[in-house]
Amino acid sequence: MPQNDGLPSFDAATAVERTEGGGLVAGLDPGWDVGGGILNGGYLLSVAARAAVMASPHAHPVALSASYLRAPAAGPATLTVVPGTAGRTLAHSYVTLSDPSGPALTVQATTATLTDYASVYSQPMPDVSPVEECFSLAEHAHLAPPGVQVPGLSLRVDTRLDIATAGWAFGQPSGEPVLRAWMRFADGREPDPLALLTFADALPPTSFAMGNFGWAPTVQLQVFVRALPAPGWCLVEARSSELAGGWVDEDYRIWDSTGRLVAQSRQLARAPR
Amino acid sequence: MPQNDGLPSFDAATAVERTEGGGLVAGLDPGWDVGGGILNGGYLLSVAARAAVMASPHAHPVALSASYLRAPAAGPATLTVVPGTAGRTLAHSYVTLSDPSGPALTVQATTATLTDYASVYSQPMPDVSPVEECFSLAEHAHLAPPGVQVPGLSLRVDTRLDIATAGWAFGQPSGEPVLRAWMRFADGREPDPLALLTFADALPPTSFAMGNFGWAPTVQLQVFVRALPAPGWCLVEARSSELAGGWVDEDYRIWDSTGRLVAQSRQLARAPR
Numbered sequence: 001m002p003q004n005d006g007l008p009s010f011d012a013a014t015a016v017e018r019t020e021g022g023g024l025v026a027g028l029d030p031g032w033d034v035g036g037g038i039l040n041g042g043y044l045l046s047v048a049a050r051a052a053v054m055a056s057p058h059a060h061p062v063a064l065s066a067s068y069l070r071a072p073a074a075g076p077a078t079l080t081v082v083p084g085t086a087g088r089t090l091a092h093s094y095v096t097l098s099d100p101s102g103p104a105l106t107v108q109a110t111t112a113t114l115t116d117y118a119s120v121y122s123q124p125m126p127d128v129s130p131v132e133e134c135f136s137l138a139e140h141a142h143l144a145p146p147g148v149q150v151p152g153l154s155l156r157v158d159t160r161l162d163i164a165t166a167g168w169a170f171g172q173p174s175g176e177p178v179l180r181a182w183m184r185f186a187d188g189r190e191p192d193p194l195a196l197l198t199f200a201d202a203l204p205p206t207s208f209a210m211g212n213f214g215w216a217p218t219v220q221l222q223v224f225v226r227a228l229p230a231p232g233w234c235l236v237e238a239r240s241s242e243l244a245g246g247w248v249d250e251d252y253r254i255w256d257s258t259g260r261l262v263a264q265s266r267q268l269a270r271a272p273r
Numbered sequence: 274m275p276q277n278d279g280l281p282s283f284d285a286a287t288a289v290e291r292t293e294g295g296g297l298v299a300g301l302d303p304g305w306d307v308g309g310g311i312l313n314g315g316y317l318l319s320v321a322a323r324a325a326v327m328a329s330p331h332a333h334p335v336a337l338s339a340s341y342l343r344a345p346a347a348g349p350a351t352l353t354v355v356p357g358t359a360g361r362t363l364a365h366s367y368v369t370l371s372d373p374s375g376p377a378l379t380v381q382a383t384t385a386t387l388t389d390y391a392s393v394y395s396q397p398m399p400d401v402s403p404v405e406e407c408f409s410l411a412e413h414a415h416l417a418p419p420g421v422q423v424p425g426l427s428l429r430v431d432t433r434l435d436i437a438t439a440g441w442a443f444g445q446p447s448g449e450p451v452l453r454a455w456m457r458f459a460d461g462r463e464p465d466p467l468a469l470l471t472f473a474d475a476l477p478p479t480s481f482a483m484g485n486f487g488w489a490p491t492v493q494l495q496v497f498v499r500a501l502p503a504p505g506w507c508l509v510e511a512r513s514s515e516l517a518g519g520w521v522d523e524d525y526r527i528w529d530s531t532g533r534l535v536a537q538s539r540q541l542a543r544a545p546r
Binding site: 062063065066067069070084085089090092094103106108110114115117118119120121122123177210219220222224226227240241242243244245246247249251253261264266268270271 | 335336338339340342343357358362363365367376379381383387388390391392393394395396450483492493495497499500513514515516517518519520522524526534537539541543544
């Protein structure tokens with residue numbers, strides 16, 4: 001199993017190594033949980049993306065679609081990568097992440113090589129309070145609503161909620177399924193495309209903003225990485241459009257510290273009861 | 274190859290049949306093209322979804338993620354469905370659509386059974402002109418900008434562009450990568466979840482609204498079906514958030530004739546030159 005070796009927490013926790021037999025293995029870190037021993041879906045996607053990049057002629061994940069078959073256990077995991085078509089611009093592959101009980105996550109991965117190109121058109125960053133005026137999930141663990149446990153994820157990803165979307169933490173849910181937060185790794189490791197995959201599923205469920213604090217297990221998640229993020233805080237916004245029949249969507253947009261849109265994601269999840 | 278048998282055009286063109294050997298086959302219809310003999314990506318996704326539903330205990334596609342490996346030829350196609358986990362609420366599978374030259378489309382499919390449940394929260398339909406004041410793509414083929422061919426798709430899917438987003442057809446591109454149109458099948462066949470998959474990729478590229486009339490080949494497309502659509506016209510809106518480095522996203526939202534959000538999609542495409 002990969003060892004820490006002084007790496008930043010995220011890099012150690014998402015490390016993928018090739019065995020002598022040619023297989024790919026990882027050690028899923030129990031510290032990247034969302035509560036109840038469930039590992040964060042974005043974290044798992046980052047692990048799968050590392051495997052996709054290792055097997056690709058290209059350096060970056062640009063489009064990943066993942067089906068979450070079941071929650072894998074922390075500990076040893078294996079990854080298989082089936083290559084698809086590959087060309088000068090992009091390469092396709094199909095990644096399966098399995099724990100000892102079997103497949104947990106299947107991912108269609110498109111890799112490419114992102115460079116520092118300028119935007120022709122870019123959706124501007126929404127208005128948001130500066131970081132220092134925002135609400136730290138980790139620092140306010142003692143204020144969490146009854147039954148809400150601050151997960152390991154919130155200790156590793158420093159999450160500063162825009163006060164405008166943090167009313168639920170004070171018993172005043174906004175009723176709008178929108179959350180917005182500044183985000184960076186707690187140990188200062190700078191964002192990159194692999195990190196954006198984790199950020200793209202790292203906010204609490206949008207249902208928290210409606211006063212419902214249950215878990216919303218991801219069914220399918222797609223993430224696009226649109227640019228190499230600049231160092232510093234990223235702004236992450238999650239928004240739901242339709243909640244019905246036990247299903248909810250979550251739409252993420254992520255801007256880097258320069259205000260550029262660097263990632264987008266959408267997931268379908270089972271709505272909390 | 275499946276025959277028409279008096280079926281509505283869409284049902285005949287997306288029919289999937291099981292062979293005596295147990296395989297699944299379809300006949301890709303050249304009439305569902307986007308110009309240049311290229312078949313529409315949403316149409317191909319509807320074919321793959323039919324195969325997923327045939328192999329599932331559930332009736333409807335609710336989340337599909339497709340990687341477009343290459344453009345398949347019209348004519349005979351085969352479909353393979355590898356089942357994933359399945360339960361009372363949903364089932365996962367992995368579908369590959371191949372033409373005689375090999376795999377063209379791979380799809381992660383989540384199927385479930387949608388019923389007539391009410392929305393707990395729903396994003397309202399945007400303001401839009403009534404159908405009779407909109408701009409018919411098929412009827413105005415003669416006005417198409419130089420080099421723009423009205424594709425077969427536009428003859429089969431009646432597309433009525435909101436005048437507010439149709440300036441490009443009159444030589445006055447808005448400069449905003451947004452298109453909005455009422456949509457229904459030209460032969461009156463009512464919408465259903467399979468139809469929404471086609472609608473979710475049936476508008477011209479958003480770059481048309483910026484005065485760029487090139488083709489934008491889809492790399493990866495995810496569609497969620499959120500509810501059973503009511504009969505009548507659907508409103509389909511496409512919007513891009515970031516155009517850079519030769520990549521563009523297209524985000525679709527689809528409302529049915531009662532104003533309910535019934536589908537969402539997002540694709541990453543190569544931007545037209």
